[in-house]
Amino acid sequence: MRGMTDAFEEHRRLLFGTAYRMLGSVADAEDIVQDAWLTWHQADQDAVEHPKAYLVRTVTNLSINRLTSAKARREAYVGPWLPEPVLTSPDVAEEAELADTVSLAMLVVLETLTPTERAVFMLREVFGYSYAEIAEVVGKSEVAVRQQAHRAREHVQARRPRFTTDTAEQRAIAEKFRLACAGGDLGEVLSLLAPDVTSWSDGGGVVTAARRPLYGPDHVARWFLGVLAKPESRGVEMRHADINGEPGLLFVLGGVNVGALTLESAGGRISAIRLVINPHKLRGIQPQAGRSVPHRVGGLDQSRGEPA
Template sequence: MSARTVDPATEAFLAHRNLLFTVAYEMLGSAVDAEDVLQETWLRWVGVDLDTVLDQRAYLVRITTRQALSRLRTLRRRKESYVGPWLPEPLLTAPDVAEDVELADSVSMAMLLVLETLTPTERAVFVLREVFDLDYDEIAAAVGKNPATVRQIAHRARAHVAARRPREVVSVTETRGAIEAFRRAVETGDLQHLLDILAPEVVLLADGGGVVPAGQGPIVGAERVAEVLGRVAAVASLHPAPVNGYPALIVRINGEIDAVMTVRVDGGLIAGLYAVRNPEKLSYLRREAVLQRRARGLSAPNDATGTSTGR
């Protein structure tokens, strides 16, 4: 369909698609589920009489939020029976996302893990208020509460997140430096250098979902983590890529994506490592990586650029 024949409903939806996807992803921690929510949003949006809509952006955010809330409650029930540590689904992000420090921090793996500790409504209110700066009346319409109640929820969620989020927002440059030093140490087998860049009480979480081998719990301590990473290095190659707003590593075995590893840097040292191996959680990222390689004319694995998120 040419741009000239795009109907008003489609045009409005496409104009706000990145925003809607980011809202859904930050609420759900899953790109696959966020895409499903966007599909549900679209199906409801095409049935709306646009002449009755005063603010198309707000209306679309409202539909997306309600669909994401419904799905989030279902996901929470699934997580109760999840095998091993649960991590958010990694998302390839465009390099320009890192330039927006607040947006990059809001989709970081560390922040998404903090958001997991909120109730569904608290999470929705926090994301819409703190990340997208919606006013309380808009949020109230989206979550089905009155503005006074939303203000209370926002205050409670803000305090909860502040008590659990990383102490400081680490720059992309610092994270990139830590990732590169980490990659060199792992690939060269330089154990001492690896120990030097790992915090003494570093924590490694690996999410296999019971589908592929992964630890059943956190691995704590620099020496234990270094031992595990040494085994990974023997069979895998590490490729830098922008994931969840920050530099990360794509772990490939025989050229295929086996895991995505993000890090949390604290005080110049790597304090947290998050490795997602569950194939279901890598399906969206694998598809995006293939599409990007084709678009760039690459036939072999390389560092990846990312999809975009937006406000």
């Protein structure tokens, strides 16, 4: 029994990271990891040659099933749907390629893939599995996997952010935005926003949020400053944090993190803002979440396994 537990715990971060990239949900990812433990506990250990590969395959297929059943719920979601944010350590942001795989922008793009395409893309592009290994994981032919990988890669490349800003510059822009919002300075906020800026806010119908994306500097700036000026926002602080591998801002009220904001920027101006304020989605940014949500977003520093 101890050997089974040790083998599972050795790969827990990788399993959480796999499920989180698939589902964009901290709670669902933790449920998947728990389900994988039950499956692992019931497995014939002597028949499992490579535990890591077996566990990744289990988590991937459980995640595909969860995504399929969640589709209807997400279609009925109130307002824009954004992934659940997680706090990450600063060193993740220095590994640009790895950080990109858990950024809110990338997770939103992955959401547009079919569940199997998402699994194929993740296993191939993030963890470097061969087409033959992926075919074994998802139960498809190698030819079908190659086709899905090509289709998913083209889809992602067409929709992923086209501009990148180095981490230091992104932190500086986030600080300017924080100060401008804290000071209620409309002119300064406007100066930081690109002409084609878009803002998404996810309140899930639970708290006040824009029910549709906001386009253009004037709409975006006035909405943010209007929300921060409301009586219920009195006492809210904006603090720097690394969120999903990127410099971002936390909204803190009474010592509780009540919102997470990430930015995309180009040419020194903010081109996209994603704000999650649905309280049911903030588990991964609370300080006490550290035990169940590893700071490195599970598996970013793990090498891939061999086929079971």
